[in-house]
Amino acid sequence: MYSCYAAPARISTDAIHIDDAERHHLLNVLRLKAGDSVRVFDGEGNSYTAILRDTHLPALYATIIKHQFHPHTPPHITLFQGLPKSDKMDLVVQKTTEIGVDGIVPTICHRSIPKRSEAAQGKLQARWQRIANETAKQCRRSRLAKVHEAKEIERCFAQATQFDLSILLWENEEEREIKEVLRRHKGAASVGLYVGPEGGFSAEETETAIQSGLQPASLCPNILRTETAGIVGAAIVMYELREV
Numbered sequence: 001m002y003s004c005y006a007a008p009a010r011i012s013t014d015a016i017h018i019d020d021a022e023r024h025h026l027l028n029v030l031r032l033k034a035g036d037s038v039r040v041f042d043g044e045g046n047s048y049t050a051i052l053r054d055t056h057l058p059a060l061y062a063t064i065i066k067h068q069f070h071p072h073t074p075p076h077i078t079l080f081q082g083l084p085k086s087d088k089m090d091l092v093v094q095k096t097t098e099i100g101v102d103g104i105v106p107t108i109c110h111r112s113i114p115k116r117s118e119a120a121q122g123k124l125q126a127r128w129q130r131i132a133n134e135t136a137k138q139c140r141r142s143r144l145a146k147v148h149e150a151k152e153i154e155r156c157f158a159q160a161t162q163f164d165l166s167i168l169l170w171e172n173e174e175e176r177e178i179k180e181v182l183r184r185h186k187g188a189a190s191v192g193l194y195v196g197p198e199g200g201f202s203a204e205e206t207e208t209a210i211q212s213g214l215q216p217a218s219l220c221p222n223i224l225r226t227e228t229a230g231i232v233g234a235a236i237v238m239y240e241l242r243e244v
């Protein structure tokens with residue numbers, strides 16, 4: 001069964017109004033017809049099995065035949081990803097959404113290259129949110145991963161106290177691996193995961209992070225690329241802390 005997204009405001013008790021972008025995909029790309037079934041999710045934990053109505057009308061509606069609510073189970077993961085070069089962020093957004101990350105914050109670090117204008121960064125945020133939404137449909141997530149606006153690293157460190165556990169993935173940490181940190185915090189329901197850009201965090205950033213309450217941890221003996229570190233780190237957090 002094919003999946004599509006509909007904002008909560010477009011869903012009533014018995015029907016769903018499917019927007020133009022999803023309409024085009026369902027009818028012109030997937031070639032669905034009136035009477036076909038689709039799975040619709042609202043990004044907030046609700047999923048619906050619905051039947052497409054008349055596909056020749058300007059507005060496309062579907063009749064709800066089944067509704068399910070999927071409660072959000074811990075851990076709630078927010079990934080603070082140091083902005084990488086080129087289109088590597090596309091991969092990070094796609095794969096961490098598949099894994100189950102809830103929020104992704106593009107993070108402007110001292111070594112982030114290039115520095116983009118606010119307008120350019122806004123366009124990229126919209127692009128990354130579209131990637132997250134498409135990924136959610138593909139992997140049948142009932143909740144959308146939220147791609148936030150880009151923030152300076154100092155502002156991101158200031159958010160560390162909002163989480164039960166905040167981890168700084170640091171390649172120079174020699175005493176604690178991430179699995180050790182996670183196993184000491186099995187009850188953590190929310191996790192902030194901080195990943196540096198190419199070149200890693202600067203010494204000043206690392207010092208500020210520790211002073212802000214982040215716990216430094218290594219992923220493995222190897223030095224991972226920034227886009228790999230975010231994906232692997234998120235997978236390990238989900239594996240260690242997820243309530244089955």
